[in-house]
Amino acid sequence: MNVLVWRSLIRYPHRCMCTVTGSSSQVCHNNLYLQITMNVLVWRSLIRSPHRCMCTVTGSSSQVCHPLNYLDGQRVDPKCTQTFDLREPATGKSLRFVASSNEEDVDMAVRSARREFKAWKKFSGFERGNVLKKAANIIRMRSEELARTEVLDTGKPIYEARMDIAGCADTVDYYGGMAAGISGEFLQLSNGNFNYTMREPLGVVGGIGAWNYPFQMATWKSSPALACGNTFVFKPSPFTPLTAVMLGEIYKEAGLPDGCYNVIQGEGETGALLGNHPDVNKMTFTGSVPTGTKVMEACAKGIKHVGLELGGKSPCIIFNDSNLDNAVSGAMMANFFTQGQVCSNGTRVFVQNSIMGPFIAKIVERTKNMKIGNPNHEDTKVGATISEEQAMKVLAYVDIAKKEGASVLCGGERVVPEASLSGGYYMSPCILVNCEDHMTVVKDEIFGSVMSVLGFDTEQEVISRANDTEFGLAAGVFTNDLKRAHRVASELEAGSLYVNNYNVYPVGVPFGGYKKSGLGRENGPEALDLFTQVKSVYVEMGDVEAPF
Numbered sequence: 001m002n003v004l005v006w007r008s009l010i011r012y013p014h015r016c017m018c019t020v021t022g023s024s025s026q027v028c029h030n031n032l033y034l035q036i037t038m039n040v041l042v043w044r045s046l047i048r049s050p051h052r053c054m055c056t057v058t059g060s061s062s063q064v065c066h067p068l069n070y071l072d073g074q075r076v077d078p079k080c081t082q083t084f085d086l087r088e089p090a091t092g093k094s095l096r097f098v099a100s101s102n103e104e105d106v107d108m109a110v111r112s113a114r115r116e117f118k119a120w121k122k123f124s125g126f127e128r129g130n131v132l133k134k135a136a137n138i139i140r141m142r143s144e145e146l147a148r149t150e151v152l153d154t155g156k157p158i159y160e161a162r163m164d165i166a167g168c169a170d171t172v173d174y175y176g177g178m179a180a181g182i183s184g185e186f187l188q189l190s191n192g193n194f195n196y197t198m199r200e201p202l203g204v205v206g207g208i209g210a211w212n213y214p215f216q217m218a219t220w221k222s223s224p225a226l227a228c229g230n231t232f233v234f235k236p237s238p239f240t241p242l243t244a245v246m247l248g249e250i251y252k253e254a255g256l257p258d259g260c261y262n263v264i265q266g267e268g269e270t271g272a273l274l275g276n277h278p279d280v281n282k283m284t285f286t287g288s289v290p291t292g293t294k295v296m297e298a299c300a301k302g303i304k305h306v307g308l309e310l311g312g313k314s315p316c317i318i319f320n321d322s323n324l325d326n327a328v329s330g331a332m333m334a335n336f337f338t339q340g341q342v343c344s345n346g347t348r349v350f351v352q353n354s355i356m357g358p359f360i361a362k363i364v365e366r367t368k369n370m371k372i373g374n375p376n377h378e379d380t381k382v383g384a385t386i387s388e389e390q391a392m393k394v395l396a397y398v399d400i401a402k403k404e405g406a407s408v409l410c411g412g413e414r415v416v417p418e419a420s421l422s423g424g425y426y427m428s429p430c431i432l433v434n435c436e437d438h439m440t441v442v443k444d445e446i447f448g449s450v451m452s453v454l455g456f457d458t459e460q461e462v463i464s465r466a467n468d469t470e471f472g473l474a475a476g477v478f479t480n481d482l483k484r485a486h487r488v489a490s491e492l493e494a495g496s497l498y499v500n501n502y503n504v505y506p507v508g509v510p511f512g513g514y515k516k517s518g519l520g521r522e523n524g525p526e527a528l529d530l531f532t533q534v535k536s537v538y539v540e541m542g543d544v545e546a547p548f
């Protein structure tokens, strides 16, 4: 804090004290989403809590400037004073410093969840479902604010953030509807004896999310867990801490008892504390294979349930009998949402050689037309990469591809859409041709808008090449031959298959990977099995016939 800022506050008491300018005026200046107040009390509290954001924004954007841990139904500051810098991808500017949660913070969150588990598991499924259904409606009512906050955190375009939030509301609604039906089975045995099963919650579930779909991860993980009677402690990605806390407030408003849903902010160490906490019964994680391996190791040590949603290098196969415009649209959807930072992306686009020319012509033209710009603008289709580090990684892959013999048909460069966004990392979507299966860019998950186009001749050949990867998250096939579509879908080694579309996530459809892409499923009824354990009750109706 310097004297100039302090003076300007005295002159402009409505001004936020944080120094965010330009495209992120949505944080602190005049816009539809924020109303700002400042008072001396806050100034005093800043001296006491230097990791806090220097602004006090009231109302809908309290998520930016207020405490970001959520414990027992309240926003709280962690005990730990160690902080990390939260930057806005759109401008690269610092929004605030966020305090990391230490062992004590994690323990308090888990203890809160454990305490409330005793009561929450006694609610009927119908009662739990009602809370979730109310939460879904509140998400819908606050959808624009949530979407704008997601843009602030992720840099993704507003049109996409709106789609994400709408899907999240549907997911919470879906599990609200499913909760009343969670039940066991009855088995009639001989002589009037019988057995019944109960689906019981696991206890405290810990969740760790990634930065590309922050609200989706918070909702996809917490809503089925809560529907089943578990309580939840969530650690969002340190890049995107904001909307998970808003979800806590939404659940509270919907009637979720305090302590059922808690949020701890932090980096890898905080995640490890959560995964290793002895009172956590299950971990559900989305992120990279190396971190997923660590989460699984922690769960192995504690004999805990684990769900992993990891990386991918998925194939998108386009046969010469497909509708070419649909195939081009599908290949773009398979690669360019959220600046290409999507685990399920079909980044290996296999195109049957006989249609390679027309396919390339159309896709390059449409890709070049994608508007790169301010993610808050309505017509923007490509927003900002999450961080400089990620952008550099993606650019390095494009360089490696060129060195290994691939050709860039478009994109693969840093772009500055306007001067005020020069601190953000905007990249033009890239299409590579002359790719071969052994190339680094064709083997590694890049997590950026880099599509590798590969030619093929026969169905058997492409199936074998598509499956030649350690990953197995998703796969797509474009063809108008009904039998071929189902034959290829059944041969591909992946958890999520698309026929004549790609990267669509309707509510109720399970999602998850084969091979190193993960364990377990999110979304759909399958998730309910994975957040419950079966208790089997044998009932003897006669006398006990003991052999001794």
Ligand SMILES: C[N+](C)(C)CCCC=O
Residues within 6 Å of the ligand: 212, 213, 286, 309, 341, 342, 343, 344, 505, 511
């Ligand atoms: C369901 N989505 C949209 C593919 C997001 C899952 C997380 C991986 O990137």
